Amino acid sequence: MSLTFMTVFHPKNKIPMAASSLLNNKHLLWRAGFGPAAGQYASLAGKDSKSLLAELFKHHDFNEIRYTTPDLPDTPANMMDSQSAAEKKKEMQKTYSKQNNELNLAFLDSMIHSEDQLREKMAFFWHGHFACRVNNPQYNQQLLNTIRKNALGSFRDLLFEVSQSPAMLNFLNNQQNKKDHPNENFAREVMELFTMGRGNYTEKDIREGARAFTGWSYDKEGNFQEKLKVHDEGVKTFLGKTGNFNGADVLNSILDRKATAHFITAKIYRFFVNENPDDNIIDDLSENFYDSGYDIKKLVKAIFSSSWFYNRRNIGNRIKSPIELMAGISRTLPMKIQNPENLIVYQKLLGQMLLYPPNVSGWPSGKSWIDSSTLMVRLQIPQIWSGLRPLEYTPRQDDDIDMGIKSRETALNKMFKNPNIVIDWPLVEQIFTDKNCEDYLIQNPTSLDMNTVKNFSDRSIKANIINLMSTPEYQLM
Incomplete structure (x- = not known):
């Protein structure tokens, strides 16, 4: 079986072949969520795509994600000597790590089990867009829930709340960032990565924007506050306008620019549709996005309702990120995991650990996910989780996730526990009885050599599914 990732090429001067409802519905569930759940396979082939789309946009009550490990009690400074201070710091770091891992796994669990799939997928997108890495779990929890709450709301509200979060x-x-000593980092990334993109502002705009953001801070409880004593109240010129601007004025000026709507729309298009953008479609979508007042739900509904979204050239053309891969397998195969913390090891091995983006630019995409090490782990996950083989790994040498850990292999060995995953195979076999598994599990079954798959199978449904999920073709969505 070839290890080459295949995409379906469709010449632009030809009309794509009409896709079946099964193909459309698989495509929609993978792009607007994390793939079909076990209970959805029975109706997947016969369900009208419009009905499925309506289900994805159905309103669900919002539930926050929270860690449950208690915080350490405060110790008065006069009761701590240097040794106890060091011990307390070590204990605090241990507690922080446990709490952050809880948030990580709770977010992943929501992706797998939540009925509100579109919100969680959109939150996953924004989690990478507003890439942020801090050690404080309270700040991580607040930012994560801010993103999830506003994931399908107003981009204006989302931008303001993220920009005023203690984590960011x-x-x-x-x-x-204080008057007379401005720090330009925040202003630069807000413009370059979060809103307008390069080419739509100048270095002077960064300097003046940084002056406007002076004093934006937070208190000990993590509540946003503007410290007027360190705010630069001088006149500033930003994006061609002059005035005594503050941070809110800067964000509003950025949102007034159509370049912001275009930048966000293009990034959403590349994530949900195709990494090769269609400029005409993006222009139309961004114009409507701007006119709507940055209504995220309207934008993604326009995408998923369009005929071009279901063109063959847009199906099976994206490599699943590690999180999408893990969540998708877990949704298809009902399972109980005795040691869920084990899933963090897989995130580290595959290069995408929730709450720990490699830098402020977020995670890579496409072929960047694949190298000789990660590909083999990806292909072996179905067998490992099914108990057919042990996890054997070689850590990536250039991974930034470890944050200073001297020996990644040693650290992972300490963390790793046997998955102890129990898959409900009788239920899976019941679901896929009388079905061609490849039609349901592979986005483009015509690209798959089924003879090779069957040669490695004992012809049971279980073996067939494991082998299909172990193919390069399953890595595509």
Whole structure:
């Protein structure tokens, strides 16, 4: 079986072949969520795509994600000597790590089990867009829920709340942004990565924007506050306008620019549709996005309702990120995991650990997910989780996730526990009885050599599914 990732090429001057409802529905569930759940396979072939789309946009009550490990009690400074301070710091780091891991796994669990798939998929997108990495679990929890709450709401509200979150202000050093000594990091990333993109502002705009953001900070409880004593109240010129601007004025000026709507729309298109953008479609979508007042739900509904979204050239053309791969397998195969913390090891091995983006640009995409090490782990996950083989791994040498850990292999060995995953195979076999598994599990079954798959199978449904999920073709969505 070839290890080459295949995409379906369709010449632009030809009309794509009409896709079946099964193909359309698989495509929609993978792009607007994390793939079909076990209970959805029975109706997947016969369900009208419009009905499925309506289900995805159905309103669900919002539930916050929270860690449950208690915080450490405060110890008065006068009761701590140098040794106890060091011990307390070590204990605090251990507690922080446990709490952050809880948030990580709770977010992944929501992707797998939540009925509100579109919200979680959109939140996953924004989690990478507003990439942030801090050690404080309270700040991580607040930012994660801010993103999830606003995932399908107004981009204006989302931008303001993220920009005023203690996690982002801390990560981008705005605590150090004070009059007479401005720190440009926050202002630069807000414009370059979060809103307009390069080419739509100048270095002077960055300097003046940084002056406007002076004083944006937070208190000990993590509540946003504007420290007027360190705010630069001088006149500033930003994006061609002059005035005594503050941070809110800067964000509003950015949102007034159509370049912001275009930048966000293009990034959403590349994530949900195709990494090769269609400029005409993006222009139309971004114009409507701007006119709607940055209504995210309207934008993604326009995408998923369009005929071009279901063109063959847009199906099976994206390599699943590690999180999408893990969540998708877990949704198809009902399972109980005795040691869920084990899933964090897989995230580290595959290069995508929730809450720990490699840098402020977020995670890569496409072929960047694949190298000789990660590909083999990807192809072996179905067999490992089914108990057919042990996890054998070689850590990536250039991975930034470890944050200073001297020996990644040693650290992972300490963390790793046997998955102890129990898959409900009788239920899976019941679901896929009388079905061609490849039609349901592979986005483009015509690209798959089924003779090779069957040669490795004992012809049972279980073996067939494991082998299909172990193919390069399953890595595509």
